[in-house]
Amino acid sequence: MAEWFTKPWRIVPAQAVLYVFLWIAGIHVIVTPFNEEIGFELAGLHPGTYYWWNALVLISPVMVAAAYALIRHGRGSVRMFGFWLRLGGDLGVLAALTALIATRVHVLGDSGPLGDSPLFGLITLTGLNVFVGMLIVRDIGALVVIERLAGILHESSL
Numbered sequence: 001m002a003e004w005f006t007k008p009w010r011i012v013p014a015q016a017v018l019y020v021f022l023w024i025a026g027i028h029v030i031v032t033p034f035n036e037e038i039g040f041e042l043a044g045l046h047p048g049t050y051y052w053w054n055a056l057v058l059i060s061p062v063m064v065a066a067a068y069a070l071i072r073h074g075r076g077s078v079r080m081f082g083f084w085l086r087l088g089g090d091l092g093v094l095a096a097l098t099a100l101i102a103t104r105v106h107v108l109g110d111s112g113p114l115g116d117s118p119l120f121g122l123i124t125l126t127g128l129n130v131f132v133g134m135l136i137v138r139d140i141g142a143l144v145v146i147e148r149l150a151g152i153l154h155e156s157s158l
Contacts, residue, residue: 026057067086069082
């Protein structure tokens with residue numbers, strides 16, 4: 001037990017934990033009847049936004065999980081596809097969180113000053129959104145490095 005506290009900390013799989021809970025929350029929103037409305041229509045968005053949002057919340061984390069399998073176990077173009085798939089999944093999560101935050105700010109703001117509970121939740125979600133944005137920067141950086149390396153290897157083989 002003491003090793004847990006004395007050994008250097010390993011990397012915490014924050015992305016995996018966040019995306020699993022995002023997926024679980026998405027399932028909950030879909031299967032729970034009479035849920036409180038997210039408010040997309042109240043914010044003036046198309047009524048179908050709710051369904052697109054649900055699709056993003058459910059599909060994006062699965063895309064990222066599949067991407068990690070491809071990146072870790074794939075080779076060549078399969079692995080490269082994994083990097084692109086991860087970027088797509090992260091962009092989907094960013095879009096879903098951004099839509100939720102913006103909608104809730106709009107809907108809750110219309111009812112008067114925001115109290116501590118809604119503000120705490122919105123600020124926390126915004127922090128998660130910034131984290132996902134950082135993941136996207138990581139994804140793009142990895143793709144740039146891979147493309148540059150592929151270009152160098154291609155030029156040296158000519």
